[in-house]
Amino acid sequence: MIRFILTKLGLLIPTFLGVTLVAFSFIRMLPGDPVELLAGERGVSPERHAELMATLGFDKPLWEQYFSFLVGILHGDLGTSFSSKQPVLEEFFVRFPATIELATCAIIFAALIGLPAGIVAAVKRGSAFDHTLMGISLTGYSMPIFWWGLLLIILFSSPDMLNLTPVSGRISALFWVDTQTGFMLIDSLLSDEKGAFKSAAAHLVLPTIVLGTIPMAIIARQTRSAMLEILGEDYVRTAKAKGLSPFRIVGIHALRNALITVITVIGLQVGVLLAGAILTETIFSWPGIGKWMIDSISRRDYFAVQGGIVLIASIVMLVNLLVDFMYGLINPRILHRRS
């Protein structure tokens, strides 16, 4: 098991280096630079521009900048954002709980609906339910997030329509909730304000649905195909021959084997969620890292963008690592084969 973990960790190092290189170079490929954008329409004299660039360290050769970026990472320092003058790491972790809260709700929503739907579709394959579900999930999978978000806002939030949910933010402005964990649902529960939790929950509903739609569609489809394959396996026939109930056969014998696929899919969706969060957070003015990244890119805040990308990528890599370990727990064959 230890060797298994070490091998996996060793493989992460080149991936991580690649991410830093991509994060570092892509933002610099965009036209314009931070000083120009800070100056805005007033413009800035070439001398002053060069002077400011030098203070930020952008006059040095690129390889030197990249090297100091790497050294900074090793020291846990991702630089300071120009616009807020705050350390990037701090900026990131102030906003991160909001994104985590949204992403967690979205993945729970996606799994709670997608997983059972996929199982039922596989067991009743060819039925009307199966066809309907696969149709819906194809639609959900193809749905552009920004358009889907606007549709839902019009339907649920417009005063002329259902008028059920708020449109933007994490909580109504009527409440003031002290930040303790950074998770609004928990903080609002801990606070004395009456109705704060309800407001926070109501603000989560639409973003959760919008962000969870694509993962839900993918989870449903993948669960269905994994279950279809496994329901034809010999050991499922053995389980039937033992006289077990359909619930045990499908829910325990088949599902445990299908979970390998499903967990892989859910793990991969974490990356999709963080990417999707950028659009969703922008639509719903959700103060998370997605919105922060978009703002930083438009400000050419080099340190914030490269730091943010590296942090997000690290999280995705860690989740994938976690998924690898879970394989071993679910299906011991995988662990034994490698060690």
Next chain:
Amino acid sequence: MSLLEIRNLSVEFETAHGLFRAVDSVDLEIDQGEMAAIVGESGSGKSVSMLALMGLLPWTARITADRMNFDGQDLLTISQKERRKIIGKDISMIFQEPMTSLNPCFTVGYQIMEVIKEHLGGTKKELEARAVELLGLVGIPAPESRLRAFPHQMSGGMNQRVMIAMMIACNPRLLIADEPTTALDVTIQAQILELLQDLQHKRGMALVLITHDMGVVAETAEVVNVQYAGQQVERQNVVDLFARPQHPYTHALLSALPERATGKRLPSIPGVVPGLLDRPTGCLFNPRCQFATDKCRSTPPALHSKVLCHYPLVDGKPTNNHPGVSSQGSSGQEALGGNV
């Protein structure tokens, strides 16, 4: 009254090319403690008929029978829920592929205890003790430590023993073994067969052995059903079957045993079992039969005293006014091999 009585069982599958009849009017009767074998090539419907009895066929299968009684219960009319109380407990089945028939995600102990818990119940301690006892009974060394092993950590032979332990856990009255040794080494085959015979004697269960190995039949069975292309072509007790095969197919199968071969070349039966698209008219065996006549090619035979043939053999020669009886003898086999 016999323990299991099946009359006129047919199984049809819906396919893109219409209905395929995998099992065609098969009868089977087995008494308490009896050992029967079902013999035939691949595709002769041996497994399908037993899977139909167990209720393990996919939903595309259409099962019809005049009678299917087990221990006085009519298996045709009982609900799925009632059937689940019988299978795994009173009737159980072991399969051909031990490596894929056990669930890779659960320990051997869990899979054995699960079936006992389902049918007989018991505390965790009792279940564990019983599982250890069963593993010992099927000849697995150090059964206590094997409880926590996963199927992939054991050999095929060991897995088949686990499978047997699992399926005899609730003291079944009828055990169906579907080619239990086909996937195993020859030396292990003998051990597994011995184990099955031993368990059958000690526990007085009835055993149905599905096989294509005549050698296995000779060593184990009391009654033999020979199946061909879904039809039951002959049914005899084992001594008579080997001494006096009456159906040309049985005769050809026995001639193909290396022990019985007389010439330099091992005789074989030319051709293959007909599938969905190449079913002949008349007798289904006629394209491969060395005694086939025009009558065989046009008219399906009726059951002649437990033999499905127009001209049942006596001493290797066709009777019933077979037109070529004088000119063709048992040496016709090689001649036919050249024709096909």
